[in-house]
Amino acid sequence: MKLLHKDIEKDNAGQVTLVPEEAEDMWHTYNLLQVGDSLRASTIRKVQTESPTGSVGSSRVRTTLTLCVETIDFDTQACQLRVKGTNIEENQYVKMGAYHTIELELNRKFTLAKKNWDSVVLDRIDQACDPTQRADVAAVVMQEGLANLVLVTPAMTLLRAKVEVTIPRKRKGSCTQHDKGLEKFYEAVMQAILRHINFDVVKCILVASPGYVKDQFTTYLFNEAVRQDNKILQENRPKFMLVHSSSGHKYSLKEVLSDPTVTNRLSDTKAAGEVKALEDFYKMLQHEPDRAFYGLAHVEKAAEALAVDTLLVSDKLFRHQDIPTRSRYVRLVDNVRDNGGTVRIFSSLHVSGERKLLLPSCS
Secondary structure, eight states, X not given: OEEEEEEEOTTSOEEEEEEOOSHHHHHHHHHHOOTTOEEEEEEEEEEEEEOTTSOEEEEEEEEEEEEEEEEEEEETTTTEEEXXXXXXSOOSSSOTTOEEEEEEOTTXXXXXXXXXXXXXXXXXHHHHHOGGGGOOEEEXXXXXXXXXXXXXXXXXXXXEEEEEOOOOOOBTTXXXXXXXXXXXXXXXXXXXXXXXXXXXXXXXXXXEESTTHHHHHHHHHHHHHHHXXXXXXXXXXXXXXXEEOSOSSGGGHHHHHHOHHHHHHHTTHHHHHHHHHHHHHHHHHHHOGGGBOOSHHHHHHHHXXXXXXXXXXXXXXXXXXXXXHHHHHHHHHHHHHHTTOEEEEEOTTSGGGGSOXXXXXXX
16 A cells, blocks of 8 residues: 555544555445545446437447545445445536546555544554565575675565675685674674564564575574674564575575475465464463453453553454444553553454454453
8 A cells, every 4th residue: 555645633633635556445445444534535336427429339449537435335345435325516518416436446556534543543554564574474585795684564565674785705724714704794784683683573583595594694694693682583482484496686586485384384374473462362361360351341451450461452343333332342452551551453354363352361
């Protein structure tokens, strides 16, 4: 999703202009829309024309309409989004108050106006428009002296760092300069990983190379993590996966991602993390029931007592058409975040999102 314009006032009223760039963006848009919002977009309208002779014909014209949203229909299989409402701005083809259905299209901008942009909706926009927030997978494709660090999103690969270090050749009877060059190279790659990978988001880091470069690098990486007492690297060691590649150039990433073992490991990584969080909750419910609560009323009481460590909530709740009810869920999320808790909003389109409403694990 691309954000073209954002104008939110202090009272949280305002509008944003967005361009959906991939099918997943339609799901984000569906979660942004609410009945009563104002949607302005390009659409096709069938209009009747009358010739000077009195004959009546019809034609399809492209025009831009602004609707007051009444019905939102999302086709989960085709990722198509249709919005029905009444026209609220003068148009040469459509009368004020006339009904029309807009089918939002990829790569065509739309403007969405709301009377109240709450924190959950604004977070959804940030998530949709920031590709690094969708990058569940990172990859370091390397060979001696060359490494490319890439973030992999569902639709693209983003080159975040390219490390190039000249490594002297081994000399007969002495490898000192060669070893120093390798150490300098490995250090630069390690710093690139720490700088560009968000370990809270990324679920898997592929390290690929020809030969034993990947093995030597990961040995160096975790030895340094222990020596420097780097907790981030030590805690995330299970996320690293070693894979063979024919070179350290970026184009080798294609063969890496095609590897069957990699495909199995990476299948729906974001959702896999969500499933684990849900399973952890059910384990706590079974073994430590005093620390696990579900249902809105019980969860709210836990939040008021500042006892929520992790809140699991379905995005379906934020599509509630009753504004006071929706606001209640938003206040709960804000309360947990403001008091240092973690909030996981699950997609109701995934198996992990079908099993919960409000599930907090309490500290």
